[in-house]
Amino acid sequence: MRRFDTIVTANRPVADGYRELRFAWPPDDGRRADDGREADDPAPGRFFTLRAGGRYDPALRRPFAFSDWRPSGRRPSGGEDGGAIAGEAACVFQLRGRGTAHLATLRPGDSLDVLGPLGRGFAKPPRGARPLLIAGGIGVGPMLYLAAALAADAAAGLCEAPILAVGARTAALVPVGLLPAGTAVCTDDGSAGFRGTVADWLASFDPGLPPAFYACGPAPMMAAVAAVAASRRAPYEAAVEQWMACGVGACAGCAVRLRSGDYVKACSDGPVLDGGLVDWEAMA
Amino acid sequence: MRRFDTIVTANRPVADGYRELRFAWPPDDGRRADDGREADDPAPGRFFTLRAGGRYDPALRRPFAFSDWRPSGRRPSGGEDGGAIAGEAACVFQLRGRGTAHLATLRPGDSLDVLGPLGRGFAKPPRGARPLLIAGGIGVGPMLYLAAALAADAAAGLCEAPILAVGARTAALVPVGLLPAGTAVCTDDGSAGFRGTVADWLASFDPGLPPAFYACGPAPMMAAVAAVAASRRAPYEAAVEQWMACGVGACAGCAVRLRSGDYVKACSDGPVLDGGLVDWEAMA
Amino acid sequence: MTDDRNLGVTIRGMTMPNPVGVASGAFGYGEEYEALVDLDALGAIYTKAVTPEPRPGNPAPRLADTPAGMLNSIGLANPGLDAFVADKLPFLRGRRCSVVVNVAGKTEDDYLRVVERLDGEAGVDGYEINVSCPNVAHGGLAFGTDPAQVERLTRRLADARSKAPGRPIIVKLSPNVTDITAVAKAAEAGGADALSCVNTLVGMVIDVKARRTVLAMGTGGLSGPAIRPVGVACVYKASRAVSIPVIGLGGIASADDALQYLLAGAVAVQVGTALFSRPEAPLEVLDGVRAFMEREGVGSVADIRKLLR
Amino acid sequence: MTDDRNLGVTIRGMTMPNPVGVASGAFGYGEEYEALVDLDALGAIYTKAVTPEPRPGNPAPRLADTPAGMLNSIGLANPGLDAFVADKLPFLRGRRCSVVVNVAGKTEDDYLRVVERLDGEAGVDGYEINVSCPNVAHGGLAFGTDPAQVERLTRRLADARSKAPGRPIIVKLSPNVTDITAVAKAAEAGGADALSCVNTLVGMVIDVKARRTVLAMGTGGLSGPAIRPVGVACVYKASRAVSIPVIGLGGIASADDALQYLLAGAVAVQVGTALFSRPEAPLEVLDGVRAFMEREGVGSVADIRKLLR
Numbered sequence A, B: 001m002r003r004f005d006t007i008v009t010a011n012r013p014v015a016d017g018y019r020e021l022r023f024a025w026p027p028d029d030g031r032r033a034d035d036g037r038e039a040d041d042p043a044p045g046r047f048f049t050l051r052a053g054g055r056y057d058p059a060l061r062r063p064f065a066f067s068d069w070r071p072s073g074r075r076p077s078g079g080e081d082g083g084a085i086a087g088e089a090a091c092v093f094q095l096r097g098r099g100t101a102h103l104a105t106l107r108p109g110d111s112l113d114v115l116g117p118l119g120r121g122f123a124k125p126p127r128g129a130r131p132l133l134i135a136g137g138i139g140v141g142p143m144l145y146l147a148a149a150l151a152a153d154a155a156a157g158l159c160e161a162p163i164l165a166v167g168a169r170t171a172a173l174v175p176v177g178l179l180p181a182g183t184a185v186c187t188d189d190g191s192a193g194f195r196g197t198v199a200d201w202l203a204s205f206d207p208g209l210p211p212a213f214y215a216c217g218p219a220p221m222m223a224a225v226a227a228v229a230a231s232r233r234a235p236y237e238a239a240v241e242q243w244m245a246c247g248v249g250a251c252a253g254c255a256v257r258l259r260s261g262d263y264v265k266a267c268s269d270g271p272v273l274d275g276g277l278v279d280w281e282a283m284a
Numbered sequence C, D: 001m002t003d004d005r006n007l008g009v010t011i012r013g014m015t016m017p018n019p020v021g022v023a024s025g026a027f028g029y030g031e032e033y034e035a036l037v038d039l040d041a042l043g044a045i046y047t048k049a050v051t052p053e054p055r056p057g058n059p060a061p062r063l064a065d066t067p068a069g070m071l072n073s074i075g076l077a078n079p080g081l082d083a084f085v086a087d088k089l090p091f092l093r094g095r096r097c098s099v100v101v102n103v104a105g106k107t108e109d110d111y112l113r114v115v116e117r118l119d120g121e122a123g124v125d126g127y128e129i130n131v132s133c134p135n136v137a138h139g140g141l142a143f144g145t146d147p148a149q150v151e152r153l154t155r156r157l158a159d160a161r162s163k164a165p166g167r168p169i170i171v172k173l174s175p176n177v178t179d180i181t182a183v184a185k186a187a188e189a190g191g192a193d194a195l196s197c198v199n200t201l202v203g204m205v206i207d208v209k210a211r212r213t214v215l216a217m218g219t220g221g222l223s224g225p226a227i228r229p230v231g232v233a234c235v236y237k238a239s240r241a242v243s244i245p246v247i248g249l250g251g252i253a254s255a256d257d258a259l260q261y262l263l264a265g266a267v268a269v270q271v272g273t274a275l276f277s278r279p280e281a282p283l284e285v286l287d288g289v290r291a292f293m294e295r296e297g298v299g300s301v302a303d304i305r306k307l308l309r
Ligand SMILES: Cc1cc2nc3c(=O)[nH]c(=O)nc-3n(C[C@H](O)[C@H](O)[C@H](O)COP(=O)(O)OP(=O)(O)OC[C@H]3O[C@@H](n4cnc5c(N)ncnc54)[C@H](O)[C@@H]3O)c2cc1C
Pocket: A047, A052, A062, A063, A064, A065, A066, A091, A092, A093, A094, A095, A096, A097, A098, A099, A100, A101, A138, A139, A141, A142, A240, A241, A242, A243, A244, A266, A271, D065, D207
């Protein structure tokens, strides 16, 4: 984890009100460790915070999940540029308020103030389980990244192939260009893919294998997945969203209520939590 | 006077820590009236305020004097574009704090929020008097504009040719590229032109005719010109600087103390005031 | 579509055509902004403070820039009661919007003199009693911080109102107090028809390079978006402590800001500092409040607060 | 070049290596920021509040974004005295910077319990008494607003300090009072060794779309650059009302901000909210203060205030 100033490499619309922001990732940062949980590993489910405006306004940085990350390196084949591959990270963000409005104005080459990687990412699926990835709204970024990572793991024989489902109100809100082949698209109005919520889709879907749930999205969706996961006695890795100040576990600002009544910190205990333990009602 | 959103046309450095900002002036605005004092006339000595940052931070707009203004119009000869000439206004600004730091980042095509024209500009010189224009620091913008206007008037036989003197600590602070031929440059360190302050220069300068003083710059310089003007019993049109809030005479925030002890408003009674009446000590 | 009459706000005998006014001190006496703002579209103009005698105001500089805000130490600069009536009131008379005169003074008698004299003048719709001015000394502290004195002053003013009994007395509260509900209740007990909430917070900016305070007076009043959360909390508390209407202000720059105040319990709002940045701000605020009421199907401005969960 | 020893600030038996600390609640118990900030370069760590019992804190959401600031209603969430000593203090012990424990509680006895227990523990250099916490009810108002109670509590704490008599009692003042000098004098009279100034202002943000307060608790504490002018004014007044040292905080994000406080009369500063935006802010502040002292030829931090004209 480190605060650093870097450079925007791309910033483009990917759906109505959604953009993908890409930026250079410093070469000496974020080498992926083998256990996938190392402090500097930008693993799926982990996040970073951006300064989204002036020096002190907004006073709070804005958190975003990695939607992609590639370390810098060298192509073994070399080439004109000596084979250098620049490191890059990305997020998919929704335009919500003043912070994201500012981020939308950034152009390639603009400076970007990043703090990360932060938080706990997704655990690996149990052997023999089918990873079911459910994304809604701003949850699409981290699930895309997780889908890609699990697909690579599956190709290497480390887990079963993941299935990604993306839910949205209507087709225009789905970042189709970013979705891997085979993604189940669900729209409330039926304008693309399955008509209904991802929860509806889930109810009618047979994963073949015992499922392992992964989800990120609005609280009602997260709660619906929790119900399905509970009924199937399946593990549920849920990435939560909560206002943050420090992002490092120091301020206790990002409290998430568990069904036990206890509070955990979204930034350091999460953002990935056991979805069966979270009090989703309190998050709504 | 009007608040409007326009477009930056140019923004370039003109000296160490000084930039010239140019922007489109709306076609239906600021037609110059004959008496030179019309509400919408961007005359020399008048100013405008810019929003220099976000929607509400800074909360106070920043005032700048016109350093140039050209109305839109049509070339009588026509041409490919039908002879259209776009209106344009400009200021020369010094990088001081957060507002001007923001302005320095603006690029051609960026939007600009302008309120103006505001305030009272310079009076015409008395017939037969030699206009002596003294600029220091951020005062250079309005004096350039006044020098150009008086030169045009002089060419039309309406007044005597003006003489412009520009003072700075050192040569690098002088926007040489903007100065008309014949400008007397004074530097404290003698790195360009006359070695010494503009007041020193003035003391040794013989205008030939009875002088009419015009000045804009730091308070000590303004006070020195006041002394010279008083000793020569010459008129002194002095453009003052004071923090402003409304810019239109409503808030009484921009109070400037006169030697009488009364206060006047820099924005609506000025910014051009009778330099002999201002309490320059209180401005320092 | 909501009928525009539903935007009206009545306080005692004064009916403001809509809930969005311009705050005292930020809009002069109206005339100065005529070229920039359609005055007839405003709900009310709260004038710059009027004192019995002309006041030159404080030494300069009187302004400082702060994060998302500003400091002022204008010091009640105003032409005085006679000049107000002779030179400023004629322009204000006959405006479609309500005209509320902000009243200030050094002593209680000063306040009385202003109200008694203006009661005889047409064109004034109400009085906003500036008891929160840092310049009116009272035991070393500002006037409006002592509930007992606020109650007494309010009662004297309410009693004095004979010629124009329909004009409301609106007491303007300071946020610089330990307990704003105590002052609010005191004003209500004294007979205030409404409260306005809040005046500026006491603040200071030091120019480190020059090694002195930016304001010649040292401290000044902090206003602008920076103080909005303080104002909203004050209105929330004050409106629950009294049964007279509360007018909210402090950092309102957009409709969303105004709606925060209206949801917190205000029946009307004022726009101050935001005028400096965007003179058309009050009209944009009004448009947004109107759109909100239509969208939410709210019948009157005073009903907006009922929507708060 | 200024010898770094001149940056030291001594309060009773505690000597902070430099005047720049990190504010209570913004830096946890130090450990959380270890990867981001060189703790040994700080002047002091003021811990998150410690109460006798563990506290889960307030319902969520606990944070809101405001213009140039933020609201928090963390609610003194902390693991309690025993867990603090067992789990947090060992990490803090042996840091080069001073460790000031922020003490809170529901009753006066709660405060005493924390100080008495910690007096027996090495690694604590001083106590910051959080009498300005909106959660400690006292006649409906926050504790720290009543001078008599502040004096009594301070006296009890100062008297109780037996095992570690060198550790200073620093009373942290609330800006939510009519007269901060009255509370400052009360703390001094009770035997406080220093004051810290200011805690947060009471504020509220309403989510207009959701029609409810953003914070689950309704109101929260406003911090960040927005409140800096209020903090500077409070330090200016408090430091002139007492002869004990004052530590300034509230919206400090840069050296210039810190120097405003030091010129206003503070002998040291704390950085809170700015840490969230820029964890290295306190070190940048320190560099800037050091550079200022060298440039101006000031021999000690406490002499900076003498430069104010
Ligand atoms: C760990 C984590 C990962 C996230 N990943 C993504 C992502 O990949 N893509 C994405 O688009 N968004 C993501 N978010 C949410 C994102 O941080 C907010 O949308 C963003 O901060 C909004 O900033 P703003 O200034 O535009 O909106 P604001 O004007 O500040 O807020 C607009 C509204 O959004 C809500 N909001 C803002 N921030 C948060 C937050 N942190 N938690 C809950 N509600 C909030 C508020 O209720 C507010 O009303 C993530 C949040 C967290 C905590």
